[in-house]
Amino acid sequence: MNFWSFVxxxxxxxxxxxxxxxxxxxxxxxLAMVVGIPLGILITRKRSLHKPVIAAANIIQTVPSLALxxxxxxxxxxxxxxxxxxxxxxMLYALxxxxxxxxxxxxxxxxATVEAARGMGLTDWQLLYKVELPLAASVILAGIRVALVxxxxxxxxxxxxxxxxLGELIFRGLAxxxxxxxxxxxxxxxxxxxxxxxxxxxxxxxxxxxRTV
Amino acid sequence: xxxxxxxxxxxxxxxxxxxGRPILQDLNFEVQPGEILVLLGRSGSGKTxxxxxxxxxxxxxxxxxxxxxxxxxxxxxxxxxxxxxxxxQDVGLFPHYTVARNIALVPxxxxxxxxxxxxxxxxxxxxxxxxxxxxxxYPHQLSGGQRQRVGVARALAADPPILLMDEPFGAxxxxxxxxxxxxxxxxxxxxxxxxxxxxxxxxxxxxLGTRIALLEEGSLISLTSWDExxxxxxxxxxxxxxxxxxxxxxxxxx
Numbered sequence: 001m002n003f004w005s006f007v008x009x010x011x012x013x014x015x016x017x018x019x020x021x022x023x024x025x026x027x028x029x030x031l032a033m034v035v036g037i038p039l040g041i042l043i044t045r046k047r048s049l050h051k052p053v054i055a056a057a058n059i060i061q062t063v064p065s066l067a068l069x070x071x072x073x074x075x076x077x078x079x080x081x082x083x084x085x086x087x088x089x090x091m092l093y094a095l096x097x098x099x100x101x102x103x104x105x106x107x108x109x110x111x112a113t114v115e116a117a118r119g120m121g122l123t124d125w126q127l128l129y130k131v132e133l134p135l136a137a138s139v140i141l142a143g144i145r146v147a148l149v150x151x152x153x154x155x156x157x158x159x160x161x162x163x164x165x166l167g168e169l170i171f172r173g174l175a176x177x178x179x180x181x182x183x184x185x186x187x188x189x190x191x192x193x194x195x196x197x198x199x200x201x202x203x204x205x206x207x208x209x210x211r212t213v
Numbered sequence: 214x215x216x217x218x219x220x221x222x223x224x225x226x227x228x229x230x231x232x233g234r235p236i237l238q239d240l241n242f243e244v245q246p247g248e249i250l251v252l253l254g255r256s257g258s259g260k261t262x263x264x265x266x267x268x269x270x271x272x273x274x275x276x277x278x279x280x281x282x283x284x285x286x287x288x289x290x291x292x293x294x295x296x297x298x299x300x301x302q303d304v305g306l307f308p309h310y311t312v313a314r315n316i317a318l319v320p321x322x323x324x325x326x327x328x329x330x331x332x333x334x335x336x337x338x339x340x341x342x343x344x345x346x347x348x349x350x351y352p353h354q355l356s357g358g359q360r361q362r363v364g365v366a367r368a369l370a371a372d373p374p375i376l377l378m379d380e381p382f383g384a385x386x387x388x389x390x391x392x393x394x395x396x397x398x399x400x401x402x403x404x405x406x407x408x409x410x411x412x413x414x415x416x417x418x419x420x421l422g423t424r425i426a427l428l429e430e431g432s433l434i435s436l437t438s439w440d441e442x443x444x445x446x447x448x449x450x451x452x453x454x455x456x457x458x459x460x461x462x463x464x465x466x467x
Binding site: 111112115116118120121122123126131134135 | 268291292293295299303304305307308309318319367377
């Protein structure tokens with residue numbers, strides 16, 4: 001069976017799996033942002049937490065993905081559905097680039113700007129949302145971009161625990177020793193990663209601050 | 214002037230770093246309303262630290278510091294800082310804000326009405342001799358002198374009675390620096406702020422200062438009017454004067 005005829009015959013299934021893939025990746029990355037960005041901000045305020053938090057995120061990153069899915073299996077509620085498991089695991093992987101880039105972005109803001117801001121009487125909160133976050137935005141976005149691209153690739157493995165997504169076609173193709181089926185899963189996944197990378201790269205450039213003074 | 218209460222008052226103020234290194238020892242001096250008191254000293258003499266104690270960017274270790282008669286510890290730090298203008302050598306303009314928004318910073322966080330802010334920004338730009346055309350530019354599009362003018366305008370924005378200035382003209386070329394010093398003096402004649410001005414440059418101190426306080430290794434060595442400074446017999450003052458080759462002819466008041 002050649003590639004195009006397989007795609008034509010299974011276009012609805014491919015589309016469904018692509019959407020499933022997109023949903024898992026989008027939701028897990030969003031969760032990672034909700035957790036990772038505040039954590040990154042927190043460790044700029046409490047510097048003593050910097051090392052343990054980054055170390056923890058680093059350790060998570062080193063766990064092989066299949067093993068992480070396995071470790072999370074016994075977790076209550078999460079373990080009941082493969083989809084939840086996949087989202088949690090992908091979220092954990094996405095944490096490191098988000099925490100690290102938020103920290104680097106904020107600590108990289110020009111010291112004189114921060115000192116002047118404090119000297120003018122900005123509250124901590126105003127300093128954060130008027131100065132630090134806007135000036136760190138492009139660096140944080142670079143973190144989101146890395147997290148997203150990693151997640152799109154990793155999410156294919158989530159099919160191994162039955163979470164669906166484009167990995168399903170890849171695993172099926174492997175079992176059938178059929179390249180057409182593998183490609184039907186791999187190509188949309190790769191395209192999704194490229195697209196995400198391009199769009200976020202463009203946004204990142206737009207958000208980059210003018211040369212700091 | 215001597216009869217009025219001091220605006221800023223250091224009483225036995227000391228500052229020690231967390232690692233135990235003393236930076237300021239037992240400082241005693243007052244800044245009188247409407248005067249420019251220059252804190253003169255070499256790098257590491259503690260002059261910048263003394264300045265930051267006033268608006269509580271640093272917290273003093275012992276002694277007492279009063280601003281308008283009230284101990285800085287009794288001020289809410291945010292309120293205190295908004296009451297005091299702050300201009301520094303690196304300016305620290307917000308790179309993502311236009312000139313107008315930079316100047317409007319303190320009024321806008323104090324929720325002034327929009328029209329009043331706009332009027333104030335125009336007034337300030339005129340005051341520091343900035344062309345209104347650059348109001349919509351970003352800091353990286355300005356020259357060093359323009360940036361410093363924006364910094365001064367921003368410090369003056371909410372009309373604070375007190376100004377802290379930390380070598381605000383230090384990074385400029387000599388001609389631009391002289392321009393800004395002259396303009397600052399004439400500005401001060403209109404505004405009569407109470408100014409605490411840090412510099413290591415004796416010429417600047419002589420030109421701007423009503424009085425000059427010389428700091429060395431965290432201690433106050435002398436506090437005199439500018440002309441007394443030149444004729445002082447204090448050895449360190451003499452050294453300073455000799456190093457700069459300063460004579461009383463160098464003083465020119467506008």
